[in-house]
Amino acid sequence: MRFLTLITVSISLLTGCALHNYGDDQFQLRMAAHGKDIMWVPTRIDTATQMLALAQVKSGDIVYDLGSGDGVIPIQAAKRYGVRAVGIEYNPDLVALSKRNAIRENVQNLVTFKQGDIFVEDFSSATVLTLFLGENLNLRLMPTILKMKPGTRVVSNTFRMESWVPDQEVSVRSSETTIGTLNETIYLWIVPANIDGSWEFAGLPNLDKTTIRFIQKKQFFDGTINSSGKRSIAFEDGRIRGEGIRFDFESNGKRYSFNGQVNGSQIKGTLNGDPKLLVTGKRL
Numbered sequence: 001m002r003f004l005t006l007i008t009v010s011i012s013l014l015t016g017c018a019l020h021n022y023g024d025d026q027f028q029l030r031m032a033a034h035g036k037d038i039m040w041v042p043t044r045i046d047t048a049t050q051m052l053a054l055a056q057v058k059s060g061d062i063v064y065d066l067g068s069g070d071g072v073i074p075i076q077a078a079k080r081y082g083v084r085a086v087g088i089e090y091n092p093d094l095v096a097l098s099k100r101n102a103i104r105e106n107v108q109n110l111v112t113f114k115q116g117d118i119f120v121e122d123f124s125s126a127t128v129l130t131l132f133l134g135e136n137l138n139l140r141l142m143p144t145i146l147k148m149k150p151g152t153r154v155v156s157n158t159f160r161m162e163s164w165v166p167d168q169e170v171s172v173r174s175s176e177t178t179i180g181t182l183n184e185t186i187y188l189w190i191v192p193a194n195i196d197g198s199w200e201f202a203g204l205p206n207l208d209k210t211t212i213r214f215i216q217k218k219q220f221f222d223g224t225i226n227s228s229g230k231r232s233i234a235f236e237d238g239r240i241r242g243e244g245i246r247f248d249f250e251s252n253g254k255r256y257s258f259n260g261q262v263n264g265s266q267i268k269g270t271l272n273g274d275p276k277l278l279v280t281g282k283r284l
């Protein structure tokens, strides 16, 4: 079913793309029917720029596009933000086209195009990852993506990752195609720090020797605060955004909001925005 959706979307996007002259005098879109796991369907330049804006690309970022086609996303990243960008592409003709495109846009010093398989090549140094691959391939990449550095921004054109709710989604365009209206949406995920497990916390009000058990599901978490001799407290709205962590709880009839930062096996933050109410945690 998903595959069928992908083919349908690909065909409809291609129908739109066919109006444009993608490629150059040596290699054009119609020659690239076969990628490895998915064929080449180009992201339009304006969608590429919106994807980079959604990722909030900034100086110092390293942008990787997985399955980089003609290189439009890495080239736009270098051109608009002056950042280093890498494309990994299986089809050697597309790698060669990307390199020619980079020279034409005068960003050849900032971009690298690598011929290779996205399921083999290392992209762990990316701070921004862009995808236009289909939901199945996104899903296959998901375990690797979740192990990337917390805070890495992942933007996908059109396709979601089934069990990972996006942190943000933006509808970029709807276009009329031969099969009806196609709504193009881009999705953003921020790789969450891993907090799953038990932590010892200090500084929570009226709660000595506190152990917190976090049960993490991607950027969300549940769990309980356990303090010796007291009833365990369930917290609410547990949320991680990169290294940022927040949750709410009630103790002695008073509500608290914790906001902090995860740094490996340490968590530091404050309650109710009060710098005097400092809370620290360490992984057990």
Ligand SMILES: C[S@@+](CC[C@H](N)C(=O)[O-])C[C@H]1O[C@@H](n2cnc3c(N)ncnc32)[C@H](O)[C@@H]1O
Pocket (backbone or CB within 6 Å): 034, 035, 036, 037, 038, 039, 040, 041, 042, 043, 044, 065, 066, 067, 068, 069, 070, 071, 072, 073, 088, 089, 090, 091, 094, 116, 117, 118, 119, 131, 132, 133, 157
């Ligand atoms: C839908 S196109 C997207 C191209 C580009 N990212 C863009 O947004 O314009 C997918 C690209 O992935 C490439 N591809 C497919 N499977 C691949 C794999 N296993 N490793 C590397 N590239 C792959 C295809 O050749 C194709 O160029």
